Amino acid sequence: MPDLSAVFSLAAGGQLDNRVRIVAVIVTAVLLGLVLELVRRRRLIERYALLWMVVALILLVLAIWNQLLAHVSNAVGIEVPANALFIAGLGLAFLLLLHFSVITTRLSEETKILAQEVARLDVEARAARAAAVNGERAPNDERSPGEPWRPSATDAAGLAPPPATGESGGESQPGRSPSTADQ
Amino acid sequence: MVRDHNQLRKLAIVPAYNEQGMVGRVVRDIHRHAPDFDVVVIDDGSLDNTTAEAEAGGAVVIRHPFNVGIGGAMQSGFKHALRNGYDVAAQVDGDGQHKPAHIHDLLAKLHTSGDEADMVCGSRFRGDPGYRVPIGRRIGNLIFSVVLSAITRRRITDPTSGFRITNRRGIELFARDYPHDYPEVEAILMLHAHRLRIHEVPVRMNARGYGRSSIDYPRSAYYMAKVLLALFIGLFRRRPTPIEEPPDTSEGEPVAPGAAISGAGHAPRGS
Numbered sequence: 001m002p003d004l005s006a007v008f009s010l011a012a013g014g015q016l017d018n019r020v021r022i023v024a025v026i027v028t029a030v031l032l033g034l035v036l037e038l039v040r041r042r043r044l045i046e047r048y049a050l051l052w053m054v055v056a057l058i059l060l061v062l063a064i065w066n067q068l069l070a071h072v073s074n075a076v077g078i079e080v081p082a083n084a085l086f087i088a089g090l091g092l093a094f095l096l097l098l099h100f101s102v103i104t105t106r107l108s109e110e111t112k113i114l115a116q117e118v119a120r121l122d123v124e125a126r127a128a129r130a131a132a133v134n135g136e137r138a139p140n141d142e143r144s145p146g147e148p149w150r151p152s153a154t155d156a157a158g159l160a161p162p163p164a165t166g167e168s169g170g171e172s173q174p175g176r177s178p179s180t181a182d183q
Numbered sequence: 184m185v186r187d188h189n190q191l192r193k194l195a196i197v198p199a200y201n202e203q204g205m206v207g208r209v210v211r212d213i214h215r216h217a218p219d220f221d222v223v224v225i226d227d228g229s230l231d232n233t234t235a236e237a238e239a240g241g242a243v244v245i246r247h248p249f250n251v252g253i254g255g256a257m258q259s260g261f262k263h264a265l266r267n268g269y270d271v272a273a274q275v276d277g278d279g280q281h282k283p284a285h286i287h288d289l290l291a292k293l294h295t296s297g298d299e300a301d302m303v304c305g306s307r308f309r310g311d312p313g314y315r316v317p318i319g320r321r322i323g324n325l326i327f328s329v330v331l332s333a334i335t336r337r338r339i340t341d342p343t344s345g346f347r348i349t350n351r352r353g354i355e356l357f358a359r360d361y362p363h364d365y366p367e368v369e370a371i372l373m374l375h376a377h378r379l380r381i382h383e384v385p386v387r388m389n390a391r392g393y394g395r396s397s398i399d400y401p402r403s404a405y406y407m408a409k410v411l412l413a414l415f416i417g418l419f420r421r422r423p424t425p426i427e428e429p430p431d432t433s434e435g436e437p438v439a440p441g442a443a444i445s446g447a448g449h450a451p452r453g454s
Contacts, residue, residue, distance in 0.1 A: 036416060039412070039416050040416050040420055045363055046409045046412050046413050046416075047363070047405075047409065049412065110248075110249055113249055114248065117248050
């Protein structure tokens with residue numbers, strides 16, 4: 001990789017110190033490797049991995065391609081190209097942060113909806129249980145007709161009544177799974 | 184190949200997002216062409232009358248409280264299939280692109296007890312696609328096809344086709360783990376990593392019946408990048424699915440009686 005940056009510096013007249021560029025290349029390479037490893041371990045989904053890879057790529061291009069960096073710094077009125085690189089990095093980090101704030105907002109909204117849904121299901125389940133204990137029919141018709149959420153028919157499809165814990169998860173795990181296929 | 188297909192419990196999973204104009208027809212078409220299939224529509228947080236239309240068509244509807252994407256929707260369907268002891272699950276898109284008349288063509292190639300194919304995909308590119316596939320779609324598809332065929336060492340002509348059918352093994356795998364977005368291509372890689380076999384049969388499809396495709400140009404760039412990245416990284420995963428949690432004994436999970444038996448009967452090949 002150092003060879004590569006040397007080649008580029010010949011073409012560009014070397015405005016950015018070669019050592020800086022070597023460091024930039026190494027840093028981006030490490031970042032890319034880290035991102036890929038996180039995806040491999042399923043700690044990061046591909047969508048965000050791509051985001052980070054694009055950012056790393058932009059910084060890499062700016063660090064290697066001196067003319068572009070010189071143009072950019074000229075255009076914004078920055079005298080030292082290295083500063084333009086810093087600004088670019090800072091700006092991209094800022095954009096990422098903003099993006100993640102947007103995502104956090106959406107996630108908290110979805111979490112709220114989930115909590116409300118679970119709470120509603122819990123009320124219905126307890127009401128149904130109480131009714132069953134009293135030997136009555138489940139008061140299904142208590143819901144107002146305008147309520148948008150209908151229970152899926154699986155609720156009534158002969159499943160055993162869920163246990164009384166507040167857990168809503170518990171997707172059934174197969175007794176034995178195909179993953180045993182890969183030893 | 185007709186064999187014991189009659190005794191199997193079969194489910195058609197129809198993912199639908201804002202498909203009120205089409206989903207009812209899809210459900211009725213499945214009932215007409217494949218009356219032995221139960222139909223579950225996954226309403227992935229639609230803002231229109233998708234649920235009502237699907238129920239009017241006679242389907243069970245699973246409603247997501249908000250949109251989670253096609254991958255999450257299909258996984259809901261597979262979980263439903265697993266929970267209710269289905270032996271076969273087919274995916275039929277809610278936009279009317281897939282022709283339910285082909286379901287039995289797919290089923291015929293699915294060996295549910297033997298060891299030939301665990302998933303059968305309907306391919307547009309093994310014959311007449313039935314409509315003019317846009318050139319961009321064709322190219323993207325070709326790239327995935329080349330990459331996947333090289334990895335799996337089988338000829339896979341239409342990896343982006345969502346029209347597919349799988350057996351109990353596929354259901355168990357996908358209920359546990361299914362890709363988030365644009366899942367079709369990765370799902371094939373997952374099957375391959377678990378040594379499950381894939382077959383293709385030629386099908387014709389409709390151009391989209393109603394509404395726009397969810398994939399426009401910036402998204403198709405993301406589609407390509409995401410899937411290629413996922414395929415690349417998938418090669419380096421030793422276990423393509425997360426390690427299973429220890430079996431949960433605290434809950435009386437109503438596992439279908441057939442589940443344990445069919446699971447045990449499916450001793451993995453080549454182990």
